[in-house]
Amino acid sequence: MKGPKAVVGVYTFIDDALSAIELAKTSNLDYRVYSPVPHHELEEATLPGKSPVRFLTGAGAVMGCSAGFALAIWTSLDYPLRVSAKDVVSVPGFFVIGYECTILFGGIFTLLALLHFCRLPNILRKIGYDPRFSQDKFGVVIGCQTAMVDDLVARLRQTGADEIQVREGL
Amino acid sequence: MSHHQTQHQHTECTSCEDAHPSRFRGGIVPTEAKPLTYEEVNTTVLAMLEPPTYRWWLFLALCLAAVAIGGVSWTRQILNGMTEAGKSHPDMWGGYITTFVFWVGIAHSGTLISAVLYLFRAHFRMPIYRLAEAMTVFAVLTAGLFPLIHLGRVWYFYWLMPYPNERAIWPNFRSPLLWDVFAVSTYLTISSTFFIIGLIPDIAVARDAAKTKFRKILYGITSLGWSGSHPQWKHYTAAYLFFAALATPLVVSVHSVVSWDFAMSIVPGWHATIFPPYFVAGAIFSGIAMVITIMVPLRKIFGLERILEPKHFDAMCKLILLTSGILTYSYGVEFYTAWFSNNEFERAQFWFRPFGEVGAAFWGMTFCNCIFPQLLWIKKLRTNIPFVFCVTILINIGMWLERFNIIVQSLSHEYIPYSWGWYNFSWVDIGIVIGSFGWFGMWMTLFVKFFPAVAITEIKEILPAPRRVAQGGNH
Numbered sequence: 104m105k106g107p108k109a110v111v112g113v114y115t116f117i118d119d120a121l122s123a124i125e126l127a128k129t130s131n132l133d134y135r136v137y138s139p140v141p142h143h144e145l146e147e148a149t150l151p152g153k154s155p156v157r158f159l160t161g162a163g164a165v166m167g168c169s170a171g172f173a174l175a176i177w178t179s180l181d182y183p184l185r186v187s188a189k190d191v192v193s194v195p196g197f198f199v200i201g202y203e204c205t206i207l208f209g210g211i212f213t214l215l216a217l218l219h220f221c222r223l224p225n226i227l228r229k230i231g232y233d234p235r236f237s238q239d240k241f242g243v244v245i246g247c248q249t250a251m252v253d254d255l256v257a258r259l260r261q262t263g264a265d266e267i268q269v270r271e272g273l
Numbered sequence: 274m275s276h277h278q279t280q281h282q283h284t285e286c287t288s289c290e291d292a293h294p295s296r297f298r299g300g301i302v303p304t305e306a307k308p309l310t311y312e313e314v315n316t317t318v319l320a321m322l323e324p325p326t327y328r329w330w331l332f333l334a335l336c337l338a339a340v341a342i343g344g345v346s347w348t349r350q351i352l353n354g355m356t357e358a359g360k361s362h363p364d365m366w367g368g369y370i371t372t373f374v375f376w377v378g379i380a381h382s383g384t385l386i387s388a389v390l391y392l393f394r395a396h397f398r399m400p401i402y403r404l405a406e407a408m409t410v411f412a413v414l415t416a417g418l419f420p421l422i423h424l425g426r427v428w429y430f431y432w433l434m435p436y437p438n439e440r441a442i443w444p445n446f447r448s449p450l451l452w453d454v455f456a457v458s459t460y461l462t463i464s465s466t467f468f469i470i471g472l473i474p475d476i477a478v479a480r481d482a483a484k485t486k487f488r489k490i491l492y493g494i495t496s497l498g499w500s501g502s503h504p505q506w507k508h509y510t511a512a513y514l515f516f517a518a519l520a521t522p523l524v525v526s527v528h529s530v531v532s533w534d535f536a537m538s539i540v541p542g543w544h545a546t547i548f549p550p551y552f553v554a555g556a557i558f559s560g561i562a563m564v565i566t567i568m569v570p571l572r573k574i575f576g577l578e579r580i581l582e583p584k585h586f587d588a589m590c591k592l593i594l595l596t597s598g599i600l601t602y603s604y605g606v607e608f609y610t611a612w613f614s615n616n617e618f619e620r621a622q623f624w625f626r627p628f629g630e631v632g633a634a635f636w637g638m639t640f641c642n643c644i645f646p647q648l649l650w651i652k653k654l655r656t657n658i659p660f661v662f663c664v665t666i667l668i669n670i671g672m673w674l675e676r677f678n679i680i681v682q683s684l685s686h687e688y689i690p691y692s693w694g695w696y697n698f699s700w701v702d703i704g705i706v707i708g709s710f711g712w713f714g715m716w717m718t719l720f721v722k723f724f725p726a727v728a729i730t731e732i733k734e735i736l737p738a739p740r741r742v743a744q745g746g747n748h
Contacts, residue, residue, distance in 0.1 A: 137500060140738070141507075196446060229498065237480075
């Protein structure tokens, strides 16, 4: 978060939090929003558009499918043994392996994408976080220069914040 | 407090309702006289994590005793060999594979409830799905033990995995048994990941409300530092959707692959194309029954009446009715195809099941799975929770008997009368089955006391977000 100070607005109501986001955007200030639940209005106000997670899920699924078929085909050719008059490379039987590996790799890649894009694990570094933000409050944290703090506090108060805190930013 | 602030959290958000009508169908909000608030959801669910009572310790002790019985039995089998398990020709699959299929079936509905119903936006799943997912993961963990126990020489289990070895041979990828290894291990991996991902925001709630140092550390680490920031929610909801989409095909594939363990063979009673849908329907049927069996006592013990309402049981009973119908049809089709095929071995098998030495297993299965659940057509009974509990207990029994009929009865009565035989239960076999219930119960008991067993965040999601101004104002 840009700016040496972080002004934290604690909100009970989502519409007030949305006003604070609008304020940060119009003032061209860096901000972060904390909420106890995901909400489509918050998402539209902060990060509209699609998450890139889907590209990694797709890449993992394609890789898994290829790896599953490749494993079954290569091992069959490596030790060619005809079973029950089937071809050594009997593709219908390998569909199950390909199918399962598609899902397995797709899932693993989705997990890695989630950890990467959500910056997890991140146990110690949460700028402006307050434990109430996971319970029933919304938080809007705005980074700013030291000289702007008083003005920003006053403007956040107008948006209906229950409480405003000034903390060190990064 | 200003006039505006007196408008509490549940000021109706009409545009949300218009935009997402399905969100409110079957959800918590509209039918409640006094809907829950975010705070009430927190306190109700987190109260489950309070220090355990003597009843919890008693139940855990019972489970551990059962695990000990299973452990002693398995040790005895390892020391003395498979004869301890009562296996003899022709019933070499016996009770272990019966119980394996039973547990895989139980594991099935967790993913149905968590992933499939998520994609369909069926909001009655919200208070239920966490328990169903936990049940899935612990049931797969239990099921996975049985092929290992059944191997006899369990220390060679890794031979099933494709790895370069000094013998220069590979597992047979055309074998349904190897497909099963891939299907079950993929299912375990994906369902565990889906379960853990769903838990992270709720563990963060528990972390921020934790009172003891032990809990603060436990939840601090296991929540991975989740903060609920807007980029996190953005990517989290996307990833969760993809997990649901990836897990959904597994609902169909896992038990289809398990059914191929049987259907790919030529044993009379097994070699049937109806097996995959028949097994999938049966698995969903038994899994939902087990979810209810677990939910009913938990609801009572932890005071979850406002979260787990009769309408949730009503919705699940409708799924039971649907799957019971599919199952009854499948049982009928099996008999019909045996008769219509004019294959004397098939006909003999399907005569043997109801009228053979253990016909009681067939009639018990029919009563528990086909006849008794039909009472759920009566709405009054669907919302009568003690009655529903009894139905689900009978279904659990009936579904174990179904697998017994498929596996033991079929193997006992194959082609040549000379090789007909019977399976003799031994104490080791029974001890291991008891141990599996203890193992499953132990994980469930520990889970409900240490982690949120009801999805806090998702229940909050179906509540209208708190607003200062009613919809149409500055929204």
